[in-house]
Amino acid sequence: MTLKKWLLVLALLTPGLGLIVALIGVAVYIAIAQSFGFYNLSGESGFSLEFWDRMLDRKVFNRAVAYSIYVGVISSFLSVLFAYPLAIWLRKPFPGSLAIGAMLKAPLLVHGLVAAFLFINVIAYHGVLNQLMQGLGLWDEPQRLQNDRNAIGVLLLQTWKNMPFALLLLTGAVQSISDDVLNAARDLGAGSFARFRKVIVPLTVSAMQAALIIIFIGALADFSFQVIAGPTNRQSLSQLMVFFKSSGRWNDAAVVGVSLMIIAIVGSGLLAALTRFTMRGRVA
Amino acid sequence: MSGISARSLKMEFGDFVAVRDVSFEVGSGEFVTLLGPSGCGKTTLLKMISGFLTPTGGEIHLAGENVTRTPPEKRDTALCFQSYALFPHLTVLENLEFGLRQKKVPLTDRKERLDAVIGNLDLSLHLSKLPNQLSGGQQQRVALGRALVMRPNVILFDEPLSNLDAKLRDQVRIEIRRIQQDFGLTAIYVTHDQAEALAMSDRVFVMNGGRIEQADTPEELYSAPKTSFVADFIGSANVLDAEITSANGNGEIELSTALGPLVARADTPPKGSRVKICWRPEHADLSANGKNRLTARVSHRAFQGHFTDLHVEASGAEYRVQTSKPAIREGDTVTFSLQPEQIVLLEAMA
Numbered sequence: 001m002t003l004k005k006w007l008l009v010l011a012l013l014t015p016g017l018g019l020i021v022a023l024i025g026v027a028v029y030i031a032i033a034q035s036f037g038f039y040n041l042s043g044e045s046g047f048s049l050e051f052w053d054r055m056l057d058r059k060v061f062n063r064a065v066a067y068s069i070y071v072g073v074i075s076s077f078l079s080v081l082f083a084y085p086l087a088i089w090l091r092k093p094f095p096g097s098l099a100i101g102a103m104l105k106a107p108l109l110v111h112g113l114v115a116a117f118l119f120i121n122v123i124a125y126h127g128v129l130n131q132l133m134q135g136l137g138l139w140d141e142p143q144r145l146q147n148d149r150n151a152i153g154v155l156l157l158q159t160w161k162n163m164p165f166a167l168l169l170l171t172g173a174v175q176s177i178s179d180d181v182l183n184a185a186r187d188l189g190a191g192s193f194a195r196f197r198k199v200i201v202p203l204t205v206s207a208m209q210a211a212l213i214i215i216f217i218g219a220l221a222d223f224s225f226q227v228i229a230g231p232t233n234r235q236s237l238s239q240l241m242v243f244f245k246s247s248g249r250w251n252d253a254a255v256v257g258v259s260l261m262i263i264a265i266v267g268s269g270l271l272a273a274l275t276r277f278t279m280r281g282r283v284a
Numbered sequence: 285m286s287g288i289s290a291r292s293l294k295m296e297f298g299d300f301v302a303v304r305d306v307s308f309e310v311g312s313g314e315f316v317t318l319l320g321p322s323g324c325g326k327t328t329l330l331k332m333i334s335g336f337l338t339p340t341g342g343e344i345h346l347a348g349e350n351v352t353r354t355p356p357e358k359r360d361t362a363l364c365f366q367s368y369a370l371f372p373h374l375t376v377l378e379n380l381e382f383g384l385r386q387k388k389v390p391l392t393d394r395k396e397r398l399d400a401v402i403g404n405l406d407l408s409l410h411l412s413k414l415p416n417q418l419s420g421g422q423q424q425r426v427a428l429g430r431a432l433v434m435r436p437n438v439i440l441f442d443e444p445l446s447n448l449d450a451k452l453r454d455q456v457r458i459e460i461r462r463i464q465q466d467f468g469l470t471a472i473y474v475t476h477d478q479a480e481a482l483a484m485s486d487r488v489f490v491m492n493g494g495r496i497e498q499a500d501t502p503e504e505l506y507s508a509p510k511t512s513f514v515a516d517f518i519g520s521a522n523v524l525d526a527e528i529t530s531a532n533g534n535g536e537i538e539l540s541t542a543l544g545p546l547v548a549r550a551d552t553p554p555k556g557s558r559v560k561i562c563w564r565p566e567h568a569d570l571s572a573n574g575k576n577r578l579t580a581r582v583s584h585r586a587f588q589g590h591f592t593d594l595h596v597e598a599s600g601a602e603y604r605v606q607t608s609k610p611a612i613r614e615g616d617t618v619t620f621s622l623q624p625e626q627i628v629l630l631e632a633m634a
Contacts, residue, residue: 183369
């Protein structure tokens with residue numbers, strides 16, 4: 001391509017993509033700069049490792065890192081785990097499959113905050129679930145289910161919210177596998193699980209990686225589910241970041257933000273590598 | 285006995301009957317082709333034999349065992365798909381090994397089988413390649429090898445040559461037949477290409493409307509079709525209605541047709557007084573020395589190299605005649621004769 005054509009392409013992309021890149025770029029730049037002491041709103045600006053040094057020593061920060069990674073990894077794996085069988089089930093159209101597919105994807109349209117409040121209502125001390133379990137005689141007294149210490153509620157919400165996204169990606173990928181290829185595997189003696197493991201997964205690994213990574217990043221940076229339904233004895237990274245920002249400690253908030261970005265990038269890379277390694281390079 | 289037997293097979297999809305009351309026997313080591321136009325039920329029948337479709341009626345026996353409801357992964361059959369259906373993420377060697385690994389064939393046996401197939405199909409240079417790095421013919425050979433390595437009782441082919449160009453098709457056709465004979469496999473081959481069916485098969489099952497119209501050797505199908513559909517589908521044939529006016533005890537039958545009176549010869553007695561008859565275009569003798577002399581006007585002429593195809597009009601209908609005389613032109617009047625034994629009596633008319 002000639003220089004003139006490159007310039008034309010750039011000019012055409014600038015209004016859309018250029019604006020996005022510029023906005024994200026500015027935010028990333030400011031965050032990184034602030035984490036190293038620049039743009040200090042409450043003191044002297046200048047290069048300093050002090051904010052990183054102090055943050056890395058904080059127990060609350062390290063617990064938030066571990067907790068956010070836990071939520072991100074488990075949510076992404078659970079979402080993909082539930083989405084795969086549904087994608088295979090919906091691979092071939094059948095009466096009602098369109099409606100089922102639409103219903104399964106409905107959580108994509110529900111705002112996280114709404115979902116979290118609905119969930120809280122259901123699992124509340126005097127909520128529907130407790131009443132049902134007591135009514136069935138399974139529990140003698142109401143259980144405290146809200147803000148559980150293992151973040152099961154957050155994981156449930158994350159999986160409920162993100163599974164449709166994984167389903168969206170995986171359905172397309174699974175549908176692109178020809179019937180003949182699956183039938184050939186069957187004809188050669190592969191049962192259902194062998195077909196899934198040796199044919200479907202390797203041929204859809206790119207969609208699986210995309211789903212894992214995008215869900216991981218979203219869940220890693222979760223704020224709303226954590227604030228409403230998360231455990232009270234620990235904070236997620238975004239919760240911590242908001243806490244520092246609300247306290248006017250913008251440089252500390254920037255350190256947490258940049259950490260979040262680094263974990264997202266490294267984690268995504270590791271997830272991609274892990275899926276490739278599990279497939280031993282046998283991917284389409 | 286590693287053959288196939290089917291009894292009263294039936295396959296219905298809602299109100300549509302794809303295969304109706306089909307019964308047949310295929311002997312061990314026999315090469316049988318299911319031939320017919322699109323929608324005649326040949327692929328449905330093949331899918332029932334391979335286990336991908338469960339018949340709505342009837343039974344299938346492979347090597348004496350009833351496999352009517354046995355899933356494909358548990359049947360001793362191997363299917364070669366029209367699209368080859370190679371696993372795109374696996375190398376040629378891994379594709380070949382796939383079935384052996386699934387069936388947990390011991391390593392030494394696995395190696396011995398792979399070596400035999402790789403050598404036989406000349407695949408040694410391509411073992412580390414992915415399917416998308418192979419030509420159509422090479423992919424076809426891998427698909428064939430993947431099936432052969434399983435050493436199945438029965439090998440099934442679903443129009444395996446339809447994606448190949450004409451030259452390659454001829455080569456692979458010969459290769460398939462050679463391998464089938466070398467390995468002594470029982471083979472069922474689906475095609476809508478009658479030339480392919482006639483060239484490769486021990487027997488051909490001509491299918492129409494979900495039924496087997498005739499199951500015979502290629503020679504018999506060509507020279508003695510039993511129905512007008514078979515006569516017309518295998519090669520080209522002039523089919524017309526006839527009324528039997530007399531039949532002497534020597535097999536000679538006098539017929540009244542739109543072309544005038546004709547004499548046919550048949551070993552078996554006719555099935556009714558009004559029948560369909562046919563004759564092949566190449567059996568018309570333009571020297572007109574024999575019986576059944578007919579006169580017609582040439583309406584269309586197509587020079588084909590070693591013969592000339594003539595469309596002739598007589599008594600308001602059009603027939604085809606082939607001749608080695610290229611001098612005949614459109615508008616000429618030709619006289620030709622037909623030997624009585626070359627006029628074939630087909631089904632009785634309702």
